[in-house]
Amino acid sequence: MPKIAVYAGHGGSDYGAVANGVYEKDINLAISNAVSDILRRRGYDVLNNRTTDVNRNITRDAKMANDWGADALLEIHLNSNAGTPGSGTEMLYSIKDTGKGRQFAQACLDNITALGFADRGIRTQLNENGQDEFGILRLTNMPAVLAETAFINNPSDLQKLNVYSAAEAYANAVTRVFPAGGASSPPPSSGGGTGIRGIQNTLNERYGLGLTADGVAGPQTRAGLIKGLQIELNRQFGRNLTVDGKFGPATRAATVNVRPGARGNLTYLIQAALYLKGYTVTPDGIFGTQTEAAVKSFQRSAGLSTDGIAGPATQAALFRQS
Numbered sequence: 001m002p003k004i005a006v007y008a009g010h011g012g013s014d015y016g017a018v019a020n021g022v023y024e025k026d027i028n029l030a031i032s033n034a035v036s037d038i039l040r041r042r043g044y045d046v047l048n049n050r051t052t053d054v055n056r057n058i059t060r061d062a063k064m065a066n067d068w069g070a071d072a073l074l075e076i077h078l079n080s081n082a083g084t085p086g087s088g089t090e091m092l093y094s095i096k097d098t099g100k101g102r103q104f105a106q107a108c109l110d111n112i113t114a115l116g117f118a119d120r121g122i123r124t125q126l127n128e129n130g131q132d133e134f135g136i137l138r139l140t141n142m143p144a145v146l147a148e149t150a151f152i153n154n155p156s157d158l159q160k161l162n163v164y165s166a167a168e169a170y171a172n173a174v175t176r177v178f179p180a181g182g183a184s185s186p187p188p189s190s191g192g193g194t195g196i197r198g199i200q201n202t203l204n205e206r207y208g209l210g211l212t213a214d215g216v217a218g219p220q221t222r223a224g225l226i227k228g229l230q231i232e233l234n235r236q237f238g239r240n241l242t243v244d245g246k247f248g249p250a251t252r253a254a255t256v257n258v259r260p261g262a263r264g265n266l267t268y269l270i271q272a273a274l275y276l277k278g279y280t281v282t283p284d285g286i287f288g289t290q291t292e293a294a295v296k297s298f299q300r301s302a303g304l305s306t307d308g309i310a311g312p313a314t315q316a317a318l319f320r321q322s
């Protein structure tokens with residue numbers, strides 16, 4: 001199986017670019033974790049430089065990928081600029097590249113621009129010594145891409161950016177250039193998509209549910225959300241729930257409070273449930289102000305206390321099949 005290093009740019013005290021209260025390091029991490037999940041599900045060996053908000057060290061991270069013998073490396077970033085915000089996506093690869101890195105960069109670019117981001121191309125960027133300017137490209141020896149996914153300081157880019165769609169786009173680029181298990185392996189899932197179809201694809205990718213991605217919020221998809229919730233509670237909190245897609249007393253008792261500021265798969269499932277009920281929310285796994293407003297609005301309509309926290313009562317009302 002190919003060995004893929006999936007790295008998140010910045011971290012800890014290094015926020016990367018900051019715009020509109022959003023930190024680059026956080027989005028980089030969310031995408032990197034989601035790409036890693038998808039690739040592992042497809043059978044890849046995946047190496048991460050970080051899976052939480054900790055400091056990173058480029059020299060150490062580069063050595064780690066070299067020592068591990070990575071077949072490819074992808075490092076996730078967001079772009080930023082001064083003045084009028086730029087827009088779109090660009091991919092950097094190493095001047096040392098002999099072909100595969102360029103091919104990988106092009107595949108990443110193709111898949112991210114397919115999500116609607118402007119095409120800024122693929123390129124190398126060199127320092128005054130004619131070496132790669134970016135350390136992770138300069139210090140590693142496998143095909144490597146530093147991905148500038150979109151502009152964090154451009155509200156339109158940021159609004160368009162869905163963590164899981166971007167992650168699927170990157171994972172599909174990996175699979176295209178570094179196929180899992182060689183030519184006989186199945187093609188990557190059609191993946192991605194927005195709206196209900198995007199949620200169905202994401203549930204299939206993450207939990208292997210085999211939902212029909214028909215864009216219809218029917219009982220199958222609602223049960224899929226509950227299965228996802230049960231799987232996450234089992235994985236993250238050791239709950240031992242039966243994964244039956246039914247929100248009964250055991251599932252309710254196993255829930256955890258999901259609050260503003262939370263990030264991850266539980267937040268995603270709550271967002272998806274809100275989306276299916278018609279609330280304005282972008283399922284991106286980040287519990288920001290839009291999600292908080294949607295939770296409060298849902299709580300109000302369900303006659304619950306409007307604290308903006310998805311606790312047991314809110315989750316019961318949100319997930320339970322009518």
Ligand SMILES: [Zn+2]
Binds near residue numbers: 077
């Ligand atoms: Zn960056």
